[in-house]
Structure formats: C-alpha cells, structure tokens
Amino acid sequence: MRSPMNRRGFMALGAGLAAVPALSACGAFSGYGSDPDTLVIHSQMGGNAPGSPTFRAVVNQFRKENPDITVKNLINGDDLGQVYETSRLARAEADVVMVNLYDKTLSWTEVGATVPVGGYLDGWGLRERVIPKAVTEWTDTEGRLRAFPYIGTNWPIAFNHALLERAGVDAPPTTSDELVAAARKLRGKGITPFTVGGNDWTGQKLLAQIIQTFLTPAEARHLYREGDFSGSRGAQEGIAYFVDLRDAGVFADKAQGLTSDAMTTQFNTGHAAMQSAMSSALASVPDNVVKTTSVGGFPLTDGAAQKKPTILRTYTVSGFWISPNGTKKLKTVERFIRFMYRPEVVDRFVTEGGRDMSVVTDALSTDFPLVAKAQQLNDSVGQVVLPDQYIPAAAAQPLIQATSTAFTPGTSARTIRTALESAYRSA
Structure with a gap:
C-alpha cells in the first residue's frame, strides 16, 4: 500500500x-x-x-x-x-x-x-x-x-444501570442474547439502547471491535493491514454478527448519521443506556450519570474467539x-x-x-470514577486489537464512510464487506 x-x-x-x-x-x-x-x-x-x-x-x-x-x-x-x-x-x-x-x-x-x-x-x-x-x-x-x-486509553462499554433497571434489565448484558433482549426492553420504554457515532471514528472503532469477535489478534492485525474482509471467515462471521445486532435494534436510531458528539450527548443526558467510550469520554460523564454507571466489555456470542466480553485498549x-x-x-x-x-x-x-x-x-x-473503574478492569474483560496502526493511512477516512454504510438499516453483510474493501482500494 x-x-x-x-x-x-x-x-x-x-x-x-x-x-x-x-x-x-x-x-x-x-x-x-x-x-x-x-x-x-x-x-x-x-x-x-x-x-x-x-x-x-x-x-x-x-x-x-x-x-x-x-x-x-x-x-x-x-x-x-x-x-x-x-x-x-x-x-x-x-x-x-x-x-x-x-x-x-x-x-x-x-x-x-x-x-x-x-x-x-x-x-x-x-x-x-x-x-x-x-x-x-x-x-x-x-x-x-x-x-x-x-x-494511552482504555475503551470499555459504559452501562447506565438506572436506565437498564427502568426497562426491567437487572444487569449489564454479557452475551448477544442478553444484549438483544435488553435492547428490546429499553425500546419498549422509549430509551435508546446503545448509542454510537456511526458516521465517524467512534462507529468505525465499534464496528472493528465487533468484527473481531471471531478473530484472533494475529488474524485481526492481518485483516486490517490487507483489508480482505471477504477472504477471512472470521471477518465474515463478525460482520454477520454486527448485522444481526443492528437489525435487532441494538444501536441508536439513525446511527449512520450520528457523530461522537451526538453519541456522548445522548449518554451524558440519560437518553441512552450504553455506549462505547474511551477514557476521555468517560471523564466527561456528568456526576448524576456517573453514579449509576458501570464499565465492562462488549457482549460475546456463541463461537467467539474471545473468552470474556471485550474492550479496546491502546497506548x-x-x-x-x-x-x-x-x-x-x-x-x-x-x-x-x-x-x-x-x-x-x-x-x-x-x-x-x-x-x-x-x-x-x-x-x-x-476524581474521574469511570476512568478509574476502567483502569481496574484488568482480567475481567478480554481485549481486541485497535486497528489504527495497521490500517493504511489512505484508507482511514474511506473506512469511516464505509462504517456509515454498515450502520444503515437494511445494508447486507455482503454490501458492508464490499464497502470496507473499497476503502482499501483507494489506498
């Protein structure tokens, strides 16, 4: 490249x-x-x-x-x-x-x-x-x-327990079935389940995290260097998992048009129950929301390469x-x-x-309780690869555009793979 x-x-x-x-x-x-x-x-x-x-x-x-x-x-x-x-x-x-x-x-x-x-x-x-x-x-x-x-940064999932409990969800989800069930209950109460900036880098990172559900770290590094999402069985399974979650209503409405600012606003104002938040975002959560928030990993599904819900972490x-x-x-x-x-x-x-x-x-x-909690997660979560240092520089922005395509309702897994691979052809 x-x-x-x-x-x-x-x-x-x-x-x-x-x-x-x-x-x-x-x-x-x-x-x-x-x-x-x-x-x-x-x-x-x-x-x-x-x-x-x-x-x-x-x-x-x-x-x-x-x-x-x-x-x-x-x-x-x-x-x-x-x-x-x-x-x-x-x-x-x-x-x-x-x-x-x-x-x-x-x-x-x-x-x-x-x-x-x-x-x-x-x-x-x-x-x-x-x-x-x-x-x-x-x-x-x-x-x-x-x-x-x-x-550096830790990049866990933040869970607002007050909103989860209002919807009848007793604990943060740790499996795909629990995540889909929680999303259904939250939507029934008019609460956004999982907010994400599907039109910028925050969505791109979450998509990359979910794709890695069926990839080892070595496979993930190779995937993001080469961009062959169709040639990797693990990547195909990860994208299919993402589509299943999206179509089950897990992510915010019109996520494909949201930015990181919109995402953090939804979570910080108590309108969304979950978000993927790096430590700088965790540090900005207001005290009234901090009191009812915990941090953990993204839920896994059957056959995952990881053993525990995952976070991103980078130096x-x-x-x-x-x-x-x-x-x-x-x-x-x-x-x-x-x-x-x-x-x-x-x-x-x-x-x-x-x-x-x-x-x-x-x-x-x-003085930043959620950041401190993320610093102490240690072995309670798994860790997947942050792709930034492996993605060819010329593909970085096109991948964000492809991410918006991925979060668009009705987009098939095959179309998502094609969009991601097209970002690499531009490099």
Whole structure:
C-alpha cells in the first residue's frame, strides 16, 4: 500500500508553499524555529478536553523551572497532521509534536518528517519509564520508534444501570442474547439502547471491535493491514454478527448519521443506556450519570474467539515526536521530554486530567470514577486489537464512510464487506 505522504508527495506539495502565508502561534508556522533558546511545541491539547488544562499547567511549570528557554505552543485540532506536514515542507515545523499514531502520522518517520527516537529514549535513560507494550505499539515494521509514548486509553462499554433497571434489565448484558433482549426492553420504554457515532471514528472503532469477535489478534492485525474482509471467515462471521445486532435494534436510531458528539450527548443526558467510550469520554460523564454507571466489555456470542466480553485498549493516543528542527536543539528538547516524564508530572495527567498513560504510574483517576473503574478492569474483560496502526493511512477516512454504510438499516453483510474493501482500494 502506498503512503499518502511519500517523499515525492512532500516535494510536490512544497512547490506551492510560496503562496502560503505565515500563521500565528495558535495555528501552524512559527518564526522561532531557528532560535536555539526557543522550544516550539505543536499539539492538540487546547480547550477544555481532558488533559488539556493539565498540559498547559505543566508547560507553565517547565517555563518557570527553565527561564532560559522560551516555550511557544502551537495548537491545532483534527487538522494538525496536515498543518504539520505543510510547515515541515517550509522547514518551519515545530521542534516537538504531541499527537497520536493514526492516519497521516503513520508515515512521518518513514518519510523523514520526524526522526526515530529509540536512541534518545535509551540515551536519556527513559526506557524503563515506558510501558513495554507502548514501545511495541509505537515501533514500526523497520524497528524505528516513532515517538516517545505518553498517553494511552482504555475503551470499555459504559452501562447506565438506572436506565437498564427502568426497562426491567437487572444487569449489564454479557452475551448477544442478553444484549438483544435488553435492547428490546429499553425500546419498549422509549430509551435508546446503545448509542454510537456511526458516521465517524467512534462507529468505525465499534464496528472493528465487533468484527473481531471471531478473530484472533494475529488474524485481526492481518485483516486490517490487507483489508480482505471477504477472504477471512472470521471477518465474515463478525460482520454477520454486527448485522444481526443492528437489525435487532441494538444501536441508536439513525446511527449512520450520528457523530461522537451526538453519541456522548445522548449518554451524558440519560437518553441512552450504553455506549462505547474511551477514557476521555468517560471523564466527561456528568456526576448524576456517573453514579449509576458501570464499565465492562462488549457482549460475546456463541463461537467467539474471545473468552470474556471485550474492550479496546491502546497506548498510541499521544506521544512526543521530534522533528528535524528539533534535532538542531536536542539539549532543549531533552530537558522538556525529561521533565514531562517525571513521575509527578505523569501522575498529574492521571489525577487531574483523567487520562490513561503509556508511562509507568501507580496513580488512579479517582476524581474521574469511570476512568478509574476502567483502569481496574484488568482480567475481567478480554481485549481486541485497535486497528489504527495497521490500517493504511489512505484508507482511514474511506473506512469511516464505509462504517456509515454498515450502520444503515437494511445494508447486507455482503454490501458492508464490499464497502470496507473499497476503502482499501483507494489506498
């Protein structure tokens, strides 16, 4: 599969940069790239998203402890990947980029947009601070560690017991029969059973989780690298299982048009009994709903490859990437990375920000009860593969479009397989 941003792509895009104006410090380009006493950080840690206030606080602490360093923060949202690539073509990129491993970023180290950091992880004495599985997830097939792992996530199912009990459901479902029966009872009371953003990444992740019901982790990794959903018996069975649940009324009405915002609103306002929620979403559940909510795994059906209801878990939500500009001021970058890996700094993201970490910590998100519960699920649930690092970057967005097709009532399993495979042909 071709990377969407190979070296030729960088050169072609660079030809048009003369017409691109310089952007402000809260956008993209910066005029501080060549200043050895200035550290430019580019991240998505803006607004009030879980962990963002903590990030701003610890950066300010770093400033106070290092008055000889000027720290500039660049903030972008979902467009960070494109903004960074454009700034890199202008040789005006930030020194450190804090972003997840997904879509565009998968190819950055391969094409030289960022540099491998394995040598720095060892040279700076930080390897023992990182959860070993996080190192594995951030390492590409050529053995290059793409970035310093930092934030991870648990991704369980949240169950609102108050709504379940109102519908006469005594406990969260753990099997497909129980899930379908619960959905029927909930609908009888006018309650949405399982809300999901079927028109964005949340639906794509849930669909991937359900498809893996009949797949081993190795089979799942192969499937999401190659996209042969028709050639895999396990994938065929998983898609058929999804269709059975959809047609039984398990998912929200018009799920194919819902987004993650709509999903969380439905759950947080007590209008839906279940949702698939990563830790950042769990951290935003209001107190009145938290009190009646538990977390667990997605129900299984007969013949499943897993032994326990499943969750997703990943260590690739955010890491610190070093750019070519950053290599020109490594002592400054090292001071910042070492600071961010201090135990007391890492713990603040857990206790204050409600985040799961890819760095070793014993802290629990006690001020975010659902996040803490998810952190303690351990062996009570099974775990399936988050497909993000295996899906070819060019197929990522087309797969979300295919997900909307999957959640559309009446769409057959065969049509869903075709839509998913078409997303890979675009790559």
